[in-house]
Amino acid sequence: MPKPVDELPITTGDDVVRVRQAVRARAGAAQLSLVDQTKLITAASELARNTLVHGGSGVARVETVERQGRRGVKAVFTDHGPGIVDVEKALTDGYTTGTGLGLGLGGSRRLVDEFVLETAVGEGTTVTVIKWTR
Amino acid sequence: MDRVPILSLGDVLLVSIQVDLQDESVVALQEDLAERIVDSGASGVVIDISAVEIVDSFIGRMFATIASLSKVLDAETVVVGMRPAVAITLVELGLSLQGVRTALDLERGLAALRRRRAERELRPAEDPDGSDEAVEAVETPAATGD
Numbered sequence: 001m002p003k004p005v006d007e008l009p010i011t012t013g014d015d016v017v018r019v020r021q022a023v024r025a026r027a028g029a030a031q032l033s034l035v036d037q038t039k040l041i042t043a044a045s046e047l048a049r050n051t052l053v054h055g056g057s058g059v060a061r062v063e064t065v066e067r068q069g070r071r072g073v074k075a076v077f078t079d080h081g082p083g084i085v086d087v088e089k090a091l092t093d094g095y096t097t098g099t100g101l102g103l104g105l106g107g108s109r110r111l112v113d114e115f116v117l118e119t120a121v122g123e124g125t126t127v128t129v130i131k132w133t134r
Numbered sequence: 135m136d137r138v139p140i141l142s143l144g145d146v147l148l149v150s151i152q153v154d155l156q157d158e159s160v161v162a163l164q165e166d167l168a169e170r171i172v173d174s175g176a177s178g179v180v181i182d183i184s185a186v187e188i189v190d191s192f193i194g195r196m197f198a199t200i201a202s203l204s205k206v207l208d209a210e211t212v213v214v215g216m217r218p219a220v221a222i223t224l225v226e227l228g229l230s231l232q233g234v235r236t237a238l239d240l241e242r243g244l245a246a247l248r249r250r251r252a253e254r255e256l257r258p259a260e261d262p263d264g265s266d267e268a269v270e271a272v273e274t275p276a277a278t279g280d
Contacts (some may be wrong), residue, residue, distance in 0.1 A: 013135075013156035020154060020188065038188055038219035045190040049157070082167060093228050103191040106226040 006062040010051045010077075019048040019060045019075075026073045030064050032133055040073060040131040045109035047077045047127050050104050054097070055079020057123060065130065072113070072132040080124035087117060135236045140170050140222050143180075146247055147171065148207075150182040160196045167200055171207045178247035179204050182230030193213055194229040201234045213234065214243035 006022045009015060023044040027037040044060070051058035058079030065074045084090045093108045105127075109115040114130040135158045141148040145171055149163065153204075169181060181197065183189065201211040214237045216224075224231065237243035 013158050016179045017154050017156045024187070035219045038217075038223045039226065040189050042223045045188060045192075046227075049190075049192065052202065088196055103228045107191060107229075110226050110228070 004062075004063060006060075008060045008062070008116050009057070009078075010048050010060055013052070015043060016048040016052060019038055021049075022060070022062045023073065025063055026064055027131070029070045030073050030133060032073065032131060035134070039111040040075075040129070043111040043129055043131075044075050046108040047075070047129065048103040050127075051077045051079045051125075055081030060071055064112055069075070069130050074128065074130045076126060076128045078124065078126045083121040083123055084119040085121055086128050087119060091117075095104075097114040135159050135162065137166070140166060142174060142176075143244075146173075146178040146180055147174065147176045148180050148182065149186070152185050154187075155193060157192055159190050160193060164203065166194060166279045168203055168207065171204055171209050176209050177251055179207055179211040180240065180245075180247070181211065181213045182215050182243075183213060183220070184217070184239070186217070186220065187223055189216075189220050189225060189229075191229060192223060194223060194227075194231060196206065197234045210247055210254055212237050212243040212246055214238070214240050 005073040008019050008022055008028070020041050023041050024037065026039050032040065048053070050061055051060070056079065058077060058081070060124065061076045065072050086115050088093050091109065093103060093106045105117070108129065112129040113132050117125070119125040135156065136153045136154070138149060138155070138159060142190045147167065149167065152202065153159075165194055173180065179235070181200065197213050204211045216236060226241070234248065237246050
């Protein structure tokens with residue numbers, strides 16, 4: 001039996017790659033379609049990078065979930081960084097506080113079925129995403 | 135950190151991405167490519183992503199950066215082999231890859247570069263002093279007599 005939850009630290013660029021691989025393994029096992037797998041892995045890549053770049057470091061938890069007979073893959077990204085002051089703005093395409101394109105948050109929200117962002121200034125940010133089988 | 139190898143194919147540089155790229159490798163590839171373009175005088179760069187499972191905003195931005203970088207260094211970049219699922223995801227993510235030339239596969243990518251080179255050699259008049267092109271258009275025969 002695989003572990004119920006993969007818990008992966010995010011402190012380096014290599015860790016971002018490992019998060020992608022963990023999400024890929026779960027998405028394949030949950031039998032998400034190839035396009036949905038690709039979308040979820042891409043969203044996870046953006047969010048893991050956000051955790052590293054904006055949060056300083058953090059952790060990703062990846063698990064397979066089930067609801068009303070549908071399977072899905074859930075990924076939770078938590079950091080204890082500065083938090084997000086203006087969530088609306090942070091979700092707007094093109095808005096960035098770093099050197100990126102500002103597509104990370106808004107873009108990854110479009111790629112998944114469920115997206116929850118919790119943040120508190122000075123305490124950190126948690127982003128939860130789920131992609132369901134069709 | 136994995137370094138992506140750059141192969142030489144005539145006057146084209148070929149980059150075939152076979153590993154799951156971390157951000158540091160992406161940045162290193164940009165720098166390596168710029169150096170290789172200048173050193174080799176390559177007229178084109180082909181980036182083969184047929185083995186790449188995801189292109190996120192960071193990797194997508196690399197394509198745009200390499201495309202403009204190579205243009206400044208008088209070379210054209212073509213990204214080839216994008217998987218359908220990757221294309222769908224890129225568009226939904228909001229990345230338009232503006233300024234990046236693409237082709238469905240390596241063969242078409244190389245053909246596009248050949249066409250571009252031929253056009254450039256045929257139209258020296260476009261350049262106010264077309265002397266550079268005129269010189270370029272003459273095929274230099276290999277000096278060695280083997």
